[in-house]
Amino acid sequence: MNPIRYSVIIPAYNAEKTLPRCLDSLLAQARQDVEILLISDGSTDKTDAIAAGYAGKIRFFRQPHAGVSAARNLGIRRAAGEYVTFVDSDDFVSGDYFAALDREPDCDFLAFGAGDCAGADPIGRLLATRKIMSACTKRIRRSFLAETGLEFRQGQQVGEDFCFCTACALAADRVLVSPAEIYRADLTNAESLSRRYRPGLDQTMAEAFAFAAALDGAAEYVDLLDYLYVKQAAACIAEEYKQKTPSFVRVREICGKFRPPIGNVTGLRHRCIRWLLDHSCLLTWAGAYLLKGREFEQCRKRKC
Secondary structure (H helix, E strand, C coil), rough: CCCCCEEEEEECCCCCHHHHEEEEEHCCCCCCCCCEEEEECCCCCCCCHHHHECCCEEEEEEEEEHHHHHHHHHHHCCCCCCCEEEEECCCCCCHHHHHHHCCCCCCCCCECCCCCCCCCCCHHHHHHHCCCHCCEEEEEEHHHHHHHHCCCCCCCCHHHHHHHHHHHHHHHEEEEECCCCCCCCCCCCCHHHCCCCCCCHHHHHHHHHHHCCCCCCCCHHHHHHHHHHHHHHHHHHHCCCCCCCHHHHHHHHHHHHCCCCCCCCCCCCHHHHHHHHHHHHHHHHHHHHHHHHHHHHHHHHHHH
């Protein structure tokens, strides 16, 4: 029997509409050294029945509804491959997904789909370009996870990928990046977590960045972390448009949350964003609306 090279972990919650596409994109590559671990996170639709139809082709686990972090952690604990990767049940992968990963050198932590992030300091580039934010574009050595005990933060519904990937990158002996675009995210699924309104997003992300800034090795990157952190203010204001047009009181509250810096302010763009947050909540509000708020508002109105 071939040793398992890749363990692909797929958390699924009520994913009946998209799960077959996801699984088929992986199974079509007919790899004998790959295992697919599907974890149903308390699904109440036909997700489990669909999984049964793939019996013998995937490993299926079911847990009470506890969130994506708990599902992924179960997958990590049950995985047997040399490397683990993560695929969301509403997404899929390219036809050369595993072949492209095979071409990359061995390392503890690989970020793919990272564009022009190659350079002397891959962690810095991943932070500067926000490519650190998703676990689904990472290949991680399983023995590294076992040795460090790193897992997703259970109970955290937003920012869990950022915390996990940052912790892994800082702890890894070798971090590499690859421009390979082999992950296909479905941005049309209105039911995905990122498309639904997430109440308290500002508080959750503030806590996530506090966690990241306190990690061993984070001091070297605290200025880049602050750059990402201050940009979250606009993202959190835009998020409010998924529910209703935010009041100026709410905008001021969000701006105040991200006003205290966690690092030095460096670079022109960083300085401009910080100035807006510190001196003009109104302009920050307008920028958030133009960048994403208008899109979220129109989407909300279409559903009404």
